[in-house]
Amino acid sequence: MTGTDLGGRTALVTGSSRGIGRALADGMLAAGARVVLNGRDTAVLEETRASLAATHGEGRVLARDFDVTDEAAVTLAVDELEERVGPIDVLVNNAGVQHRVPLLELDLADWERVLATNLTSAFVVGRAVARHMVPRGGGRIVNIASVQADLARPTIAPYTAAKGGLRNLTRAMCAEWASAGLQVNALAPGYIHTEMTQALVDDPAFDGWVRGRTPAARWGRVEDLVGPAVFLASDAAAFVNGQVLFVDGGMTAVV
Template identity: 75%
Template sequence: MSHKLFDLTGRVALVTGSSRGIGHAIAAGLAAAGATVVLNGRDPQRLESARATLGADAVAFDVTDEEQVTGAVEELTTRHGGIDILVNNAGFQHRQPMLDLALADWEAVLRTDLTSAFVVGRAVARGMIDRGRGKIINICSVQTDLARPSIAPYTAAKGGLRNLTRAMTAEWAGHGLQVNGIAPGYFDTELTSALVADPEFSAWVTGRTPAGRWGAVADLVGPAVFLASDASAFVNGQVLFVDGGMTAVV
C-alpha cells in the first residue's frame, strides 16, 4: 500500500507537452497516484490518442501563447474547480553551432523551453495563491548545469529555468506553493531514438553516466509524485537531478 503522503487523490494535475515521451510518463504516474490528470499538446490528433490511452482529460493549447494559456486555465478551473499540480514539461531541442544559429531559432527555443513556464506558471499560480496551496514542477535538464556543443539555446533555457524556479519560490512560497524542478539526464524517448541508435553517442552516454545506462521514462515517476505530493511540503526552490549520477562526477 502506498503511503498516504504520496496519495494524490482529489488533486488536479496539468502536464504540458504530455502527448508523448517524458510528459506522458509523468502524467501516467500522477494518475496512478490518484490525480485527475489533464494532458496538453498542440497536435489535437496525437493529444486525443494519448488521452484515450490514459483515460484522462485533455486540452490543446500553445504554451507560448498567453491568450490561449489564459483561456485554457479558465476552462480547466471551471471544469475541475482549479489546478492543484502543474508540470511545465513542454519543450524542444534545436541543434546547431552558435556561429550558424539564426536568431529566430534561438528565440523559438527560449520561448518554448523557458518563457512558456513563466506564462503557464503565472496563469496557474493565480488560482493556487487564491486557494493557498499548489505544486509547480519545472522540467529542467542536465543542461541546467552542463553544456555541450551545438545546443546553446537549450542550455541557456534550461539554466534559466532553474532560476525561474527559484524566482517563483521567492514570490509564491509564502502563499502555500511549492515550486521545484526535475532535471532528467539522457533518457530513451521517441525524441532521442536516433541518438540511442547511434552506437558512438550511446557509448558516450553510458560511459559518462555512473549508472551505466540511459534513463527510462519510468525513472521519473517517483520524483514527480514526490514533488507533487504532501511528502514534499517543505521542499521549495530545488532541482532534483535524475541522471544516473552524470552531474556528480567528472
C-alpha cells in the first residue's frame, strides 16, 4: 500500500456523528478504510452510520457509542473493538465542545468540561488505543486541534487552553511512541462552517471578521479537512511525526 490509500485499515473517529468528524469519517471511507464511528447519542450515531453505509457499503461502517471523557467506558470500548472488529490502525481524536463566556464570568465546571472533552479525552482515548498499537509496532493518531492552538480570542479561553494543550500532547505522544512505529500528528482547522459555527456564520459582524482575517477570504468547508487528514493517516506521512498541520486559509500566516 502506498500514498494515501487506506485500504485494509480500520479507523476510529471520535465525535463523528456530524460536522467535521462525519466528514473525516466519510473521507477515510472514500480512501478505502473501514471506519468505526463514535458519539454519545445512539440514535444520531445510527443515522450517520446508516447514511454512510448506504454510500460505502454496510460492512465498512460500524458504530460504537461511548463517552470519550469516561476512562472506563473508553477502555472497554477500545478493547472490545480490538477483539471483535480487529486492530485499530488509525485513531482520529475529533470529539470537542465549545463554550463562549468571558473569563470573569466563566464557571469552573464549564472550564473543566471543555478541557475534559477537548484535551483529556484525546489522552484517554489515545492511551487506550496506543496500548494496542505500541506492541504491534505501528499506528496513526491524528488529533484535531484548531487555529486556537496558536491564537486567542475573547470568550473562548477554555477552548483555547485545551487546543494549545492538544498541540503539546501531540508532541508528547510522538516523543514517547514514535520509536514504536507510531505517527502522531495534529490537524488544526481554521474557521470551518459547521452546525456548531452556524450562528457565527449568520452574524454579519463575525462573518465579516472571519472573511477579512483569512487571506482566502472565506470560511473553511469540512471537505477542506479531508485530504490533510487522510494524508496524516496514510503511508504518505510515514516520516511526519509530532507536527501540527494548519488548514486555515492562511489565517495563522498573517497579522
